[in-house]
Amino acid sequence: MGHGASKITYVSAVTLSGLSDDDKSHMGSLNIISLGIHRISLHTVICFFVSFQLLDANKFGGFSYFYPPTSNPQLSTLLPTMAFKLHATVAFLAALSRASARTFTVTNNCAYTIWPAIFTDLNVGTSVPDQATGWQANAGTSVSFTVPNDWKAGRIWGRRECDFSTVQGPTSCAVGGCNGGLECDASTGTGVPPVTVAEWTLAGDGNQDWYDVSLVDGFDIPLAITNNVGCSTASCPVDLNPDCPSELQLTDSSGNIVGCKSACFANLDGNQADSANCCSGSHNTAATCPSSGVQYYSYFKDSCPDSYAYAYDESSGTALWTCDSSLLADYTVTFCP
16 A cells, blocks of 8 residues: 555444344354545544344345355345344544544645655654655645644654665755655654754644744755644745855755755854754753854844744744644645745
């Protein structure tokens, strides 16, 4: 089954009435088919509880399930007239499918091909989206997939100028490459900065979805996170590459600027382990790492005020966004919005 294909897992509790234990032993397995389930994606669990009752088929013309051929003479006499009626609860759920998964859409509005990637920190949560961890997105294309309602520490970003024909790893792309190649490794494929990152924790603290567009590792492609329930948009819609300060620039083999590093990733102060730019070491609290001490903070934040521009940017009030989890928001990631 290819990535993104539908798969349904059934969990059922079946109660049979009207049959002796001996009769039941002749029944074998019951199969229920043609239920007409639509829009149920990978890992969605459809739970239904079915009570079967033996009914006279001449009196009931609805859904029925006939006994398979049997040598039991008592059952054989029932075949012409009797059937099983599916009658109790089919908790089959548009409701549960909505409650257990969201729809995410990734759209490439850029004029060039990108290679989106997904990473889930499995140390935080084990639920993962129903989508490959990397794929090619030509200009103007979109991909939709389901994401579990409890997705934690998830991220989506875009890669540029990729060629996986000879190398399967971080250097396969001019920017944003990851361990694993086209599909990023599930454990280590976080993506090499500088990259613009869309981040989520769904159904997190306070029964909130938490999300942001992070520039903490730098920038490569303009990006926005929108939703279908009216919650705030997180974004960096401006291309920061053309005016990127020279000491932050990442260039491709032709000398084109394809990324703009953060001051931390560029290691401008020479010690990432104890750095005001990285909020590390003696600067590892919000009090000891104000935005005023982060080089080029204003370049990123002024251009993209609704982004997360450094490690403690929550104090700006426009870095980290929430949406009530009970709204079951679907999210869209748009590159080059």
